[in-house]
Amino acid sequence: MKDEFNSLQKSTHGSLVDLPPGRKLVQCKWVYKTKFAADGSPLKYKARLVAKATHRFKVLSYNQTFAPVAKMDSIRLALAIAASEAWEVHPWM
DSSP: OHHHHHHHHSSSSSSOOOOOOOOOOOOOOEEEEEEEOTTTTTTEEEEEEEEEEHSSOOOHHHHHHHOOOOOHHHHHHHHHHHTTTTTTOOOOO
């Protein structure tokens, strides 16, 4: 954690400034992860500082942020049914 914090201080991504009046501070949290060797023993301990995105932006509704994606199995099934019934398949794009 100290290494990550020191690298954040040394980076040129920004500088420490006073908070402007009327603004809220973006909350953040430390995320820890342990990397394991092939034999299951701990190999590395990693830590990173992550900003809480829900505090940064207004929360959008699910329909505005969700993009439906079709699985290839579903597409194959639809094409197989169309081929067995001798239906024409028209691309929509």
